[in-house]
Amino acid sequence: MIKLFFLLFLINFLSLQVFAKEFRTNELEIHNAPDWLMQPKVEKVTDSIQQKLEWRIRRIPLFWHQSESSFVKAQTLGPTPAAVTIKSKQKTEIHMGPQVNKKNYEQILGHELVHVIFYQKYNGAIPQWLEEGFANDLSKKEAVNYKWLSQQKIPEDVTKMGHPFKGIPSEIHTQYKVSQALVEMLKKKCDLENLLRLSVERKMTDYIKTYCEIKDINQSFKEWILKKI
Numbered sequence: 688m689i690k691l692f693f694l695l696f697l698i699n700f701l702s703l704q705v706f707a708k709e710f711r712t713n714e715l716e717i718h719n720a721p722d723w724l725m726q727p728k729v730e731k732v733t734d735s736i737q738q739k740l741e742w743r744i745r746r747i748p749l750f751w752h753q754s755e756s757s758f759v760k761a762q763t764l765g766p767t768p769a770a771v772t773i774k775s776k777q778k779t780e781i782h783m784g785p786q787v788n789k790k791n792y793e794q795i796l797g798h799e800l801v802h803v804i805f806y807q808k809y810n811g812a813i814p815q816w817l818e819e820g821f822a823n824d825l826s827k828k829e830a831v832n833y834k835w836l837s838q839q840k841i842p843e844d845v846t847k848m849g850h851p852f853k854g855i856p857s858e859i860h861t862q863y864k865v866s867q868a869l870v871e872m873l874k875k876k877c878d879l880e881n882l883l884r885l886s887v888e889r890k891m892t893d894y895i896k897t898y899c900e901i902k903d904i905n906q907s908f909k910e911w912i913l914k915k916i
């Protein structure tokens with residue numbers, strides 16, 4: 688009997704261990720992390736994004752969800768996204784869903800950290816239609832496939848893409864790629880680091896006109912896609 692009790696205890700203990708790691712870095716307080724998540728790797732991703740955006744994150748919680756139901760309960764965007772960052776006056780927190788794994792977490796974490804810094808540092812200066820593009824670009828998401836993009840239905844006015852993106856999953860996916868392609872275009876037309884630096888004080892859209900010399904973003908974007916095919 689005692690043996691059985693001990694065995695049950697051991698099984699319970701081990702299963703908790705697979706998904707019960709808690710630790711904190713200077714920037715993140717991580718809850719329920721999977722066993723394979725290593726602090727030095729988390730710090731490496733965080734440092735890289737902080738360096739690119741010249742900011743030290745004020746520490747926020749990051750919750751790891753092993754089940755879809757717990758992930759869906761924690762945020763309002765449903766089960767589709769891999770991860771979600773909640774940004775409000777009451778709380779800023781990252782939620783990692785069950786699709787996040789050992790292979791993709793560095794890119795996904797980097798992406799979410801860009802959202803956190805945009806919220807803490809830029810205070811709305813970066814337009815919503817560019818935010819996902821920056822998050823993808825800075826977290827080294829694979830570059831845009833322009834041949835594919837040219838075959839998609841691109842919004843007539845890209846500056847009308849709100850946040851979070853709306854529509855059926857394929858339309859949402861296209862909007863992410865449009866936003867990323869817009870950032871790739873900006874990178875070619877002006878110094879992106881400087882553009883980000885300037886935009887702390889005033890709206891980035893103003894600098895896109897003056898500093899990047901893009902008068903009509905929709906027209907320039909059409910030409911950019913044609914050039915890239």
Ligand SMILES: [Zn+2]
Pocket residue numbers: 798802819822
């Ligand atoms: Zn995002």
